[in-house]
Amino acid sequence: MTYSVGTPPFNIYGIVDTGSDIVWLQCEPYEQGYELCEQCYNQTTPIFNPSKSSSYKNIPCSSDLCKSVRGSSCNEQALCEYTIRYGDESHSEGDISIETLTLDSTTAIGCGHSNTGTFRGAASGIVGLGIGPMSLTTQLKSSIGGKFSYCLLPYSDKSNQTNKLNFGEATVVSGDGVVSTPLVKKDPPIFYYLTLEAFSVGNKRVEFGGSSEGGNEGNIIIDSGTTLTLLPDDVYTNLESAVVEQVKLDRVDDPNQIFSLCYSITSDDYDFPLITAHFKGADVQLHSISTFVKVGDGIVCFAFQSSKIGTIFGNLAQQNLLAGYDLQQNIVSFKATDCSKL
Numbered sequence: 001m002t003y004s005v006g007t008p009p010f011n012i013y014g015i016v017d018t019g020s021d022i023v024w025l026q027c028e029p030y031e032q033g034y035e036l037c038e039q040c041y042n043q044t045t046p047i048f049n050p051s052k053s054s055s056y057k058n059i060p061c062s063s064d065l066c067k068s069v070r071g072s073s074c075n076e077q078a079l080c081e082y083t084i085r086y087g088d089e090s091h092s093e094g095d096i097s098i099e100t101l102t103l104d105s106t107t108a109i110g111c112g113h114s115n116t117g118t119f120r121g122a123a124s125g126i127v128g129l130g131i132g133p134m135s136l137t138t139q140l141k142s143s144i145g146g147k148f149s150y151c152l153l154p155y156s157d158k159s160n161q162t163n164k165l166n167f168g169e170a171t172v173v174s175g176d177g178v179v180s181t182p183l184v185k186k187d188p189p190i191f192y193y194l195t196l197e198a199f200s201v202g203n204k205r206v207e208f209g210g211s212s213e214g215g216n217e218g219n220i221i222i223d224s225g226t227t228l229t230l231l232p233d234d235v236y237t238n239l240e241s242a243v244v245e246q247v248k249l250d251r252v253d254d255p256n257q258i259f260s261l262c263y264s265i266t267s268d269d270y271d272f273p274l275i276t277a278h279f280k281g282a283d284v285q286l287h288s289i290s291t292f293v294k295v296g297d298g299i300v301c302f303a304f305q306s307s308k309i310g311t312i313f314g315n316l317a318q319q320n321l322l323a324g325y326d327l328q329q330n331i332v333s334f335k336a337t338d339c340s341k342l
């Protein structure tokens with residue numbers, strides 16, 4: 001998403017992430033000498049320089065805001081710092097600060113001076129929409145009524161359109177075909193937890209409850225910042241077997257050695273069995289555009305993986321779904337949507 005930060009306003013491109021609870025961006029060295037960009041990834045757009053903003057303020061360690069941030073620490077000047085790490089080993093470290101942001105009068109942000117991982121291109125950092133005290137949704141909660149929605153374009157979309165993100169009452173997902181599932185409160189209070197009961201591949205049902213992580217409320221995280229859908233080993237194995245049973249194409253190896261299930265195709269118009277994610281109270285249909293990803297000429301791979309680090313409903317599976325979050329009613333709603341037409 002695009003927003004502005006600072007006075008005068010400075011344009012920022014941020015990666016929207018429902019699995020993160022902080023808004024952070026890469027920052028140039030601060031003129032007082034205690035903020036240095038020790039390690040920054042290659043950003044193709046200009047990097048924000050806090051010394052050029054009249055509204056930028058550091059936060060002391062003694063402040064309530066600093067104490068509310070999970071994993072905060074103090075530097076030698078008794079100013080508040082943060083460290084955040086992601087499942088793919090990306091990380092950001094920097095200063096907790098107050099700054100003017102176009103979506104609100106003042107917003108707490110992370111000014112990152114050590115940022116590594118898979119970030120690239122024009123993106124300046126992460127726009128955290130999670131549940132923590134420093135996420136954008138928490139800081140805007142009163143003005144947006146605890147409601148936001150997004151619609152993710154297919155990765156294969158070659159147009160100049162952008163994904164849609166909206167806040168407030170107008171974002172409520174409604175109309176024919178809407179299904180809703182409860183949000184479950186769990187620790188750590190950062191993520192949005194849902195309850196997944198099973199998958200279906202065509203007419204074959206693969207239970208999630210048989211897993212060591214299944215059968216419990218809040219057994220999967222919905223995360224717009226994670227690409228793949230990650231599942232416990234046993235659930236993934238059973239799901240992959242169900243897919244293999246129904247797909248009659250030639251299997252091939254992934255040239256990037258990431259995915260375990262790949263097929264050779266002769267055109268981009270490939271057709272794989274419909275997969276349904278059976279959330280509590282909500283059956284969400286996932287078409288092949290959301291379950292297989294093209295990794296090379298004539299090769300597509302199953303966009304699910306086994307994982308020992310967590311169970312996540314990733315953003316590939318959420319393509320062409322209008323997803324609405326209502327943090328007052330504690331529900332997430334889904335509606336199959338052509339996101340290019342919004």
